[in-house]
Amino acid sequence: MKILRIFILIAIAVAISVTSFWMGQQSYSWFPSQATTAAKLVDDLFCFLVTLSSFIFFGVIGALLYSIVFSRANRLDTTDGPAIEGNTTVEIVWTVIPVVLIIWIAAYSYDVYRQMGILSPMQVVHLHHPLETEPAYAAGMNEKPDSAEEIGVVAKQWAWSFHYPGRDVTSTELHLPVDRRIRLLMQSEDVIHGFFVPDFRLKQDIIPKRTINFEFTPIRVGKYRLNDSQFSGTYFAAMQADVYVESADVYNQWLDQAANREPVPASNQAASEHIEQPDKLIQSGWKVHPPAPPPVVNHPS
Amino acid sequence: MDVLITSDELTPTAIDAQAINEKGNGMFGMSVFLLSESIVFLSFFATYIMLRTSTPDWYPAGVSGLELLKPTINTVILVSSSGVIYLAERALDRNQIMKFRVLLLTTALMGTYFLYGQAVEWSSLTFGLTTGSFGSTFYLLTGFHGLHVFTGLLLQLMVLIRSLTPDHATPESHFGFSATSLFWHFVDIIWIILFALVYLWR
Amino acid sequence: MTGISTRDMSSFDEAQNKKSQPDWRTYFSFSTNHKVIGIQYLVLSFIFFVFGGLLAMVIRGELITPESDLVDRSLFNGLFTMHGTVMIFLWTIPALVGLANYLVPLMIGARDMAFPLLNAIAFWLIPVTGILMLSGFLLPSGTAQAGWWSYPPVSLQNPTGHFINGEFIWLLGVVVSGVSSIMGAVNIVTTILRMRAPGMTPFRTPIFVWTVLSAQLLQLYCLPALTAAGILLLFDLSFGTAFVNPSTGGDPIIYQHLFWFYSHPAVYVMALPVFGIFSEIIPAFARKPLFGYKGVAISSISIAALGTLVWAHHMFTSGTPDWMRMMFMFSTMCVAIPTGIKVFAWTATVWNGKLRLETPMLFALGAVVMFVFAGITGVMLASVPIDIHVSNTYFVVGHFHYVIFCTVTMGIFAGIYFWFPKMTGRMYSESWGKLHFWLTFIAANLTFFPMHLVGLQGMVRRISSYDPQYTGWNIVASLGGFLLGVSTIPFILNMVASWTVGKQAPANPWRATGLEWTTSSPPPPENFETIPVVTSTPYGYGKSEPLTVSET
Ligand code: HEA
Ligand code: HEA
Ligand code: CUA
Numbered sequence A: 001m002k003i004l005r006i007f008i009l010i011a012i013a014v015a016i017s018v019t020s021f022w023m024g025q026q027s028y029s030w031f032p033s034q035a036t037t038a039a040k041l042v043d044d045l046f047c048f049l050v051t052l053s054s055f056i057f058f059g060v061i062g063a064l065l066y067s068i069v070f071s072r073a074n075r076l077d078t079t080d081g082p083a084i085e086g087n088t089t090v091e092i093v094w095t096v097i098p099v100v101l102i103i104w105i106a107a108y109s110y111d112v113y114r115q116m117g118i119l120s121p122m123q124v125v126h127l128h129h130p131l132e133t134e135p136a137y138a139a140g141m142n143e144k145p146d147s148a149e150e151i152g153v154v155a156k157q158w159a160w161s162f163h164y165p166g167r168d169v170t171s172t173e174l175h176l177p178v179d180r181r182i183r184l185l186m187q188s189e190d191v192i193h194g195f196f197v198p199d200f201r202l203k204q205d206i207i208p209k210r211t212i213n214f215e216f217t218p219i220r221v222g223k224y225r226l227n228d229s230q231f232s233g234t235y236f237a238a239m240q241a242d243v244y245v246e247s248a249d250v251y252n253q254w255l256d257q258a259a260n261r262e263p264v265p266a267s268n269q270a271a272s273e274h275i276e277q278p279d280k281l282i283q284s285g286w287k288v289h290p291p292a293p294p295p296v297v298n299h300p301s
Numbered sequence B: 001m002d003v004l005i006t007s008d009e010l011t012p013t014a015i016d017a018q019a020i021n022e023k024g025n026g027m028f029g030m031s032v033f034l035l036s037e038s039i040v041f042l043s044f045f046a047t048y049i050m051l052r053t054s055t056p057d058w059y060p061a062g063v064s065g066l067e068l069l070k071p072t073i074n075t076v077i078l079v080s081s082s083g084v085i086y087l088a089e090r091a092l093d094r095n096q097i098m099k100f101r102v103l104l105l106t107t108a109l110m111g112t113y114f115l116y117g118q119a120v121e122w123s124s125l126t127f128g129l130t131t132g133s134f135g136s137t138f139y140l141l142t143g144f145h146g147l148h149v150f151t152g153l154l155l156q157l158m159v160l161i162r163s164l165t166p167d168h169a170t171p172e173s174h175f176g177f178s179a180t181s182l183f184w185h186f187v188d189i190i191w192i193i194l195f196a197l198v199y200l201w202r
Numbered sequence C: 001m002t003g004i005s006t007r008d009m010s011s012f013d014e015a016q017n018k019k020s021q022p023d024w025r026t027y028f029s030f031s032t033n034h035k036v037i038g039i040q041y042l043v044l045s046f047i048f049f050v051f052g053g054l055l056a057m058v059i060r061g062e063l064i065t066p067e068s069d070l071v072d073r074s075l076f077n078g079l080f081t082m083h084g085t086v087m088i089f090l091w092t093i094p095a096l097v098g099l100a101n102y103l104v105p106l107m108i109g110a111r112d113m114a115f116p117l118l119n120a121i122a123f124w125l126i127p128v129t130g131i132l133m134l135s136g137f138l139l140p141s142g143t144a145q146a147g148w149w150s151y152p153p154v155s156l157q158n159p160t161g162h163f164i165n166g167e168f169i170w171l172l173g174v175v176v177s178g179v180s181s182i183m184g185a186v187n188i189v190t191t192i193l194r195m196r197a198p199g200m201t202p203f204r205t206p207i208f209v210w211t212v213l214s215a216q217l218l219q220l221y222c223l224p225a226l227t228a229a230g231i232l233l234l235f236d237l238s239f240g241t242a243f244v245n246p247s248t249g250g251d252p253i254i255y256q257h258l259f260w261f262y263s264h265p266a267v268y269v270m271a272l273p274v275f276g277i278f279s280e281i282i283p284a285f286a287r288k289p290l291f292g293y294k295g296v297a298i299s300s301i302s303i304a305a306l307g308t309l310v311w312a313h314h315m316f317t318s319g320t321p322d323w324m325r326m327m328f329m330f331s332t333m334c335v336a337i338p339t340g341i342k343v344f345a346w347t348a349t350v351w352n353g354k355l356r357l358e359t360p361m362l363f364a365l366g367a368v369v370m371f372v373f374a375g376i377t378g379v380m381l382a383s384v385p386i387d388i389h390v391s392n393t394y395f396v397v398g399h400f401h402y403v404i405f406c407t408v409t410m411g412i413f414a415g416i417y418f419w420f421p422k423m424t425g426r427m428y429s430e431s432w433g434k435l436h437f438w439l440t441f442i443a444a445n446l447t448f449f450p451m452h453l454v455g456l457q458g459m460v461r462r463i464s465s466y467d468p469q470y471t472g473w474n475i476v477a478s479l480g481g482f483l484l485g486v487s488t489i490p491f492i493l494n495m496v497a498s499w500t501v502g503k504q505a506p507a508n509p510w511r512a513t514g515l516e517w518t519t520s521s522p523p524p525p526e527n528f529e530t531i532p533v534v535t536s537t538p539y540g541y542g543k544s545e546p547l548t549v550s551e552t
């Protein structure tokens, strides 16, 4: 009987390890595509966390289930279990193991975060001077200065617009050259918004009266979706934009084309919904904050 | 199991001791509460410091700083009133009721003078509540503190009136007064920090 | 403890029950008895839970399709704002204060709370809060619509221009509820620290009392920051000051710091007493002493202390500098250590025990299982690179419903079942209880698990319309959500029916230890005829030590 139990316990331990490892490998498939260098780092970190977490989770749950199955009281049995009040060794062990795990997780996370280098150092220094616009010269940690492509991002209720200072082009689509360091200078005209592209694994709030320098390197050509990630009022859900990562040639071609077009006010979903409410089952009739005037752009989507 | 109970803890005296203990609950609760209340002030102070260090032009146009003389006199009066209320407490402990009443009244008058000085200062200022973060924090901090001073005055008045009726101010039982006195010291300490932050910090 | 079992198992007569059971009208009166107030809190907050849950049903109804087609966008925003606020400020926090009110004096051998009058006032401020907040539905401006965080500057936009608008009364509600909580906390802390029966040394105090103390200390020393934040926002909204409004020169990030300085600890205010409930129920149904009692007691206080140093993990993607992100990442992860000690202690208590899976135990074990999951997703969120991707997505919504619903709410259910016989003098129906558990357990996982998956894919929270690729899991979540709504029905029926016509309960139906079980069910108004003198730890299962002097 005793041997049987030990055998069961070992079998459970092996099963848990195998499952945890398998879960970790599965975790890659839960994400959208990896379109930046950061995405790869984040996914590897997540795989590690899932493996470790699964082990902890199934370990604890396994022990609980084991007791539930094997330590049930007989219906008529009113006696008590063994009066074990604690065991110092065991308690020390289960304090030390989490300490070690936490240090491991924190160190790995720190390392990944450092490699991502998403906030340029200037942003950090000037954080407490919101009224100053910062010179954007410092580059990301692993990049030579000045190699980054600078793009202005303006968020307002409820529209995005992107400004390419070199060509003086404004657009409601974000076009990015692939395999180049990008530096976004992000500003908001009204409330807090958030820049979030799931395939990039990147997110940053845009605080009014500040310029936020945000850096990353796209590595995969494709079309992605930019979401507003910080709740910004009534039409928050509709505040999205398309993001195109393209080869240098296509990118420059697009810039050339856009530069030749006359700026026009872009249409956007919030504005059209505000004028004509779609049919709903329940209308509250609550007065809402009107959308800001649409951005004037060379390239409306 | 270690049996920590000694035999005299089991006698009825132990239980009586607990009943007497309950008398201290009021003051204990009051201290716990004041510590909690100080977090509100702490939050406001933190806000003030963060705004002040991050705003490029702290003083609005036409304001070069706060006048110091009158507020300093005011501060001296408020802080010394803490001493006066302490003397009142001593008088009460020695059952000198008349002296106690006079000293308590003095405290209240000093507090009133403080509020009056504050009102004079407010009315002479050229900026208002909405004059940028400077105006907003100034009026919020002094106003919120003033509200506490006012509450303290009301408490003192209540204690004073109750001390006129028998059995309400005895050396043994004066929870109302002790609480008022503690509150007054609290209001004082807050003012000292506030004064340093708002007036002295240049 | 076997000594008391036979004596207390004998059911006692109806007349006795009638005597100590207060007239139902008392529950609608301004009573200062802690037991009446405790039940008032529990019943009222449960009504708010049903209301908050119905709002969630509309949210899930809207989200079953990708388009915004059930309610208009402003109403949707009002719905999740009110859902979050009602659930936190009017359900979990007051429900746990209610349990604490009922149980703490009984568990520490006191006749009542330290300040009975203050207690009653604190309770009656809860309906005031509720009325204030919910009256937003009747205003032309509608309710507050800026989420329960109410971040400026969105929360400062006031399209109707009225002085009295949804945001305004919402803020008043938050401030009033804060006043009520502070009153409650002063009372509970004083009671626990000063009114324990003779012999009840710190390490003879039940874990539930330890956790309540830790939670209420957090209320005392963190909640004022929320009150301050509320006042600043109210001034900016109503008088045009420049505290947190960037357009007048204020700084919105200050609001975020103040808000989370309270609202992170608030999650431990909700979680800690529930850990206490687990620590009472699990030993009783495993028939073993709580493993590592001292460690569990100390870890409660440590969680509270550490919990005040982690708030900026809600602000990793705001304008937070790198050093702050790293510092708060580390402090946040540290909370896993004392929490882990608790989880392991419960597991070790169950190990080799004599388990009995009655409803309270089912809820407790189910909740612990889901808490481990939730805690682990919490640690993932604490990792800055991961959080940057999943912050403000449904991954976070999934994480916190696993704690706040699957752990806290289910833990409260466990506690209600466990102490129901004590509170009402009647037994609840075991089979309905089990039905409630299984429906809730299954439905909760159906509802909240898929949220993690869509969150990882990038579905943002607080949206009334979403990209079609997320539809599948949202349908599962919505159907699960409706089932979760239905799962509450057996609970309501069980409670109402058992309270009115249930079987008489003995003083100690679970043969549990602890002072509350030495009183009759329900306890007499004064709790104890003579104040007990405590002589041992509260978890004497399997031992033959007397708990109090009178038992020797
Ligand atoms: C009762 C409520 C409760 C509890 C207990 C917790 C517990 C934790 N939470 Fe959670 N959280 C919320 C309620 C709660 N949370 C809410 C409501 C929000 C969102 C609010 C909003 O945005 O609206 C939130 C959001 C939230 C965020 C912000 C996400 C974002 O918005 O971007 C983060 C980030 O760090 C976080 C982390 C944690 C951590 C690390 C814990 C830890 O305390 C968990 C510790 C527990 C364990 C880890 C499990 C047991 C331990 C072991 C078995 C030991 C071994 C384990 C390891 C070594 C890993 N939570
Ligand atoms: C204790 C806290 C608590 C609890 C218990 C719950 C319970 C539930 N929550 Fe809640 N939730 C929050 C706290 C809580 N929530 C918070 C803080 C937020 C964030 C708000 C913000 O972003 O600002 C949030 C946000 C939130 C969202 C995200 C909204 C968004 O970001 O757009 C969703 C979406 O599904 C959701 C769903 C649910 C569901 C289905 C339940 C269910 O568990 C509810 C089940 C209960 C009932 C249904 C009531 C009882 C039912 C009956 C009496 C029978 C009648 C039944 C039918 C009609 C079917 N919640
Ligand atoms: Cu747009 Cu937030």
Ligand SMILES: [Cu+2]
Residues within 6 Å of the ligand: C263, C264, C267, C311, C313, C314
């Ligand atoms: Cu938190």
